[in-house]
Amino acid sequence: MTTTVLICxxxxxxxxxxxxxxxxxPGVDRVDTAASGEEVLARYPHEKPDLVLMDVRxxxxxxxxxxxRLVNEHPDAKVIMLTAADDRDQxxxxxxxxxxxxxxxxxxxxxxxxxxxHALQGADLVEPSLRRALAGQQAVRSAAPGTQLTExxxxxxxxxxxxxxxxxxxxxxxxxxxxxxxxARRLFRKLGVNDRAxxxxxxxxxxxxx
Amino acid sequence: MTTTVLICxxxxxxxxxxxxxxxxxPGVDRVDTAASGEEVLARYPHEKPDLVLMDVRxxxxxxxxxxxRLVNEHPDAKVIMLTAADDRDQxxxxxxxxxxxxxxxxxxxxxxxxxxxHALQGADLVEPSLRRALAGQQAVRSAAPGTQLTExxxxxxxxxxxxxxxxxxxxxxxxxxxxxxxxARRLFRKLGVNDRAxxxxxxxxxxxxx
DNA sequence: TCGGGATTCACCCACCCGGGTGAGACCGAT
DNA sequence: ATCGGTCTCACCCGGGTGGGTGAATCCCGA
Numbered sequence: 094m095t096t097t098v099l100i101c102x103x104x105x106x107x108x109x110x111x112x113x114x115x116x117x118x119p120g121v122d123r124v125d126t127a128a129s130g131e132e133v134l135a136r137y138p139h140e141k142p143d144l145v146l147m148d149v150r151x152x153x154x155x156x157x158x159x160x161x162r163l164v165n166e167h168p169d170a171k172v173i174m175l176t177a178a179d180d181r182d183q184x185x186x187x188x189x190x191x192x193x194x195x196x197x198x199x200x201x202x203x204x205x206x207x208x209x210x211h212a213l214q215g216a217d218l219v220e221p222s223l224r225r226a227l228a229g230q231q232a233v234r235s236a237a238p239g240t241q242l243t244e245x246x247x248x249x250x251x252x253x254x255x256x257x258x259x260x261x262x263x264x265x266x267x268x269x270x271x272x273x274x275x276x277a278r279r280l281f282r283k284l285g286v287n288d289r290a291x292x293x294x295x296x297x298x299x300x301x302x303x
Numbered sequence: 304m305t306t307t308v309l310i311c312x313x314x315x316x317x318x319x320x321x322x323x324x325x326x327x328x329p330g331v332d333r334v335d336t337a338a339s340g341e342e343v344l345a346r347y348p349h350e351k352p353d354l355v356l357m358d359v360r361x362x363x364x365x366x367x368x369x370x371x372r373l374v375n376e377h378p379d380a381k382v383i384m385l386t387a388a389d390d391r392d393q394x395x396x397x398x399x400x401x402x403x404x405x406x407x408x409x410x411x412x413x414x415x416x417x418x419x420x421h422a423l424q425g426a427d428l429v430e431p432s433l434r435r436a437l438a439g440q441q442a443v444r445s446a447a448p449g450t451q452l453t454e455x456x457x458x459x460x461x462x463x464x465x466x467x468x469x470x471x472x473x474x475x476x477x478x479x480x481x482x483x484x485x486x487a488r489r490l491f492r493k494l495g496v497n498d499r500a501x502x503x504x505x506x507x508x509x510x511x512x513x
Numbered sequence: 514t515c516g517g518g519a520t521t522c523a524c525c526c527a528c529c530c531g532g533g534t535g536a537g538a539c540c541g542a543t
Numbered sequence: 544a545t546c547g548g549t550c551t552c553a554c555c556c557g558g559g560t561g562g563g564t565g566a567a568t569c570c571c572g573a
Binding site: 111293 | 316
């Protein structure tokens, strides 16, 4: 029985860098790479890797959305998310999308070895420095039940990220402008922001839009 | 006489990935790494690497600013900029800041070998796919003088991405609200957008803010 | 069956935003 | 020394935005 790790990143350099790192982890027999979230979804059923290392920031299907779908279809899939910056929002988003753990892109070889080894044994994990960051914040407010955007709210947020006015969004979705404003107001509350620019920024940081 | 290449990226994984890549290039005897633009500036005078590979996106001193300073102090320094996306603006910006060339992060091993070899021989270079992209646009309008954001405009855009109002941004930068609005209006024009939400979205897509 | 969430729409209102215009100061380059 | 670019500030104005409130429908789960 071979232990396989699948690496997903849109940049070849990062893929190969990770491959070098992961190949050196004891107990890992094989390392495959994919260049997009779509590719992971397509190949997972056939290859059944024991662990997926996925970058958050990818064109097309983002890392968060890809993870959500993968875990949805394959509940036993283990995904470790790779984040460039230790943004608490991204971390919370990663976990809420089904990731078992998350690593910063500047982890040392030892940290990565430990993380991969733990994940392969089925344990959830967090990057130590991120755990400290989260501990600083008493509660992961981002994971509160009411904080998840509904379908409509996400559509409105997407329209905002495309620079559309409430009126335009309404026409696109066959809604009145007032309705759009209602959705906007609610999604502002859920995200804890005051205006659309802030909402768009947070949407990007959390991978809700791209 | 040894040929040395200095790699600069804030992510260890990318650094090591690049090291693997570059170490395999014929004619390269030594590969060093730095984790920040500041580190490159500090070490360059002593180590005098024959070539610097620098990521655009870095905390603190960005790749562009680091390159500008490096080339300013050491006109014979050769810098190849690494860009995540083939954004024409970033490419134009890289060249205008003194980079000899630029590579996409998903270059193949062969392309990177060729690029490094050429750069070491003193030739300027462009990543093939980017050359095509530039050729596709009949004129490099992005490189037009008015299209690049100024320091102030970038500061204002950053404030916007943090959800600040013009008034707040003004207080942060010790400017009047009217002045902020003027910068905002000009950066809207340069980016070709109509409002701050659109500007923030474009800023994220182009990597101007994070 | 009742409550709660999602969705839809409406009205009011204060305020910030975006656009136009003009203008003075500074600086580097020609 | 003149020109262009940047940075600074001011005024005006119209319209979109954000917040408050209320209410109807639908559906799902308790």
